[in-house]
Amino acid sequence: MIYADNAATTAMSEAAISRMTELIRDTYGNPSSLYSFGQKAKEVLEQAREDVAAVIGAEPREILFTSGGSEADNQAIISAARIGEKSGKKHIVSSAFEHHAVLHTLNKLAKEGFEITLLDVHEDGIIRPEEVDKSIRNDTCLVTIMYANNEIGTIQDIKAIGAVCKARGVLFHTDAVQAVGHLKIDVKEENIDLLSASAHKFHGPKGVGFLYARKGIRLTNLIEGGAQEKGKRAGTENVPGIAAMAAALKEAYAAIDVNTAHLVPIRDRIIAGLGEIPHSALNGDAASRLPGNINYCFEGIEGESLLLLLDDKGIAASSGSACTSGSLDPSHVLLAIGRVHDVAHGSLRLSIGEDITEEDADYIISSVKEVVEYLRGFSPVWRDLVAGKGSFIL
Ligand SMILES: Cc1ncc(COP(=O)(O)O)c(C=O)c1O
Numbered sequence: 001m002i003y004a005d006n007a008a009t010t011a012m013s014e015a016a017i018s019r020m021t022e023l024i025r026d027t028y029g030n031p032s033s034l035y036s037f038g039q040k041a042k043e044v045l046e047q048a049r050e051d052v053a054a055v056i057g058a059e060p061r062e063i064l065f066t067s068g069g070s071e072a073d074n075q076a077i078i079s080a081a082r083i084g085e086k087s088g089k090k091h092i093v094s095s096a097f098e099h100h101a102v103l104h105t106l107n108k109l110a111k112e113g114f115e116i117t118l119l120d121v122h123e124d125g126i127i128r129p130e131e132v133d134k135s136i137r138n139d140t141c142l143v144t145i146m147y148a149n150n151e152i153g154t155i156q157d158i159k160a161i162g163a164v165c166k167a168r169g170v171l172f173h174t175d176a177v178q179a180v181g182h183l184k185i186d187v188k189e190e191n192i193d194l195l196s197a198s199a200h201k202f203h204g205p206k207g208v209g210f211l212y213a214r215k216g217i218r219l220t221n222l223i224e225g226g227a228q229e230k231g232k233r234a235g236t237e238n239v240p241g242i243a244a245m246a247a248a249l250k251e252a253y254a255a256i257d258v259n260t261a262h263l264v265p266i267r268d269r270i271i272a273g274l275g276e277i278p279h280s281a282l283n284g285d286a287a288s289r290l291p292g293n294i295n296y297c298f299e300g301i302e303g304e305s306l307l308l309l310l311d312d313k314g315i316a317a318s319s320g321s322a323c324t325s326g327s328l329d330p331s332h333v334l335l336a337i338g339r340v341h342d343v344a345h346g347s348l349r350l351s352i353g354e355d356i357t358e359e360d361a362d363y364i365i366s367s368v369k370e371v372v373e374y375l376r377g378f379s380p381v382w383r384d385l386v387a388g389k390g391s392f393i394l
Contacts, residue, residue, distance in 0.1 A: 004317045007351035013203035020244035041239045048246035055253045057186035064211045069177035069198030070101040072211035076173045076194040077105045079220040084141020093135045093143045095119045096336040125154035125284035133164045142171045147179035151333040152284030153293025162191025181252035204248035208241035259354045263291035266361045270294050273365030279394045294350040299394045300382030301346045301375040309371040318349045
């Protein structure tokens with residue numbers, strides 16, 4: 001099988017698996033226990049905090065472990081909102097193609113009376129820092145813009161957006177779930193106040209992640225209970241998961257240059273190959289995109305059928321994000337970059353991993369070409385388009 005759905009989740013690395021199994025077996029003490037067996041687990045936890053902090057240029061005390069990216073997004077946004085409302089600031093700036101962990105949290109705040117501005121992401125899937133600047137008002141308490149998009153892979157100019165927020169005195173959160181472990185990030189250099197990450201996107205385990213919160217930012221608890229994580233996130237810590245995340249992240253970070261040099265030419269080979277399919281279009285900017293992301297729309301077909309037939313050929317891919325693929329609505333990300341409903345339905349996301357080869361890439365290209373042609377062969381929409389009833393969009 002060619003696994004080309006790494007944006008949905010990744011395989012755990014050997015380093016993460018062995019760290020996790022070793023700790024599950026041998027270091028099962030509770031980090032809050034005072035005896036040395038518990039304190040051993042506490043040491044593991046604090047070492048993981050140091051390791052994670054070092055990768056993104058943060059201080060260990062600025063890292064809070066969570067159950068993943070969704071929790072980190074929720075906590076970052078809710079915290080900034082609670083800080084803002086204390087001084088009457090109830091306006092938040094975000095973008096139309098954020099992950100639902102961000103958009104649904106913003107919807108919840110809108111019901112409480114917060115005003116939300118969702119910035120245009122343009123046809124290329126890139127937010128303009130000057131438009132962020134223009135959207136900030138005297139009552140803005142937060143700007144939340146994702147680092148890299150989970151569907152179309154476009155990477156934002158986070159440093160420029162961070163500089164705008166800093167100059168305007170507004171907190172800046174970035175959902176970096178798709179970027180951490182794949183791109184080099186320095187939270188201080190990029191003026192990031194809050195950042196969310198998730199281990200299972202960089203070969204760590206599922207159900208664990210972290211929130212970076214610049215020191216001095218008062219976090220609001222989402223989970224009440226014990227005094228873990230300085231009282232900001234109750235619940236006995238997932239020590240094996242957290243340590244495995246740190247092991248995976250250190251390894252991923254050390255390999256970023258090598259992985260990028262391997263992935264980018266293969267990504268671009270697939271982009272060029274699929275571009276030969278008539279009436280197709282790449283979604284998102286070609287250059288400013290994650291090294292492993294390819295996202296195309298093919299006119300006249302349904303993405304779901306394409307996925308099933310690719311599955312038969314041993315290729316695991318996705319149409320839209322994993323989180324929304326259970327629904328029949330077209331992807332909000334593709335709609336945000338201006339794709340019309342019919343075209344958005346015919347989308348394919350391939351998120352390739354480091355183990356991909358050129359032969360795999362060529363097999364993907366020939367398989368997608370074959371399947372698209374086959375599906376168009378009995379698509380009434382395609383037949384009408386070819387017969388001149390209606391006009392092609394792509
Ligand atoms: C951009 C982005 N944000 C947040 C999440 C949610 O992360 P998690 O699955 O760890 O809750 C995802 C997962 O798909 C994502 O891609």
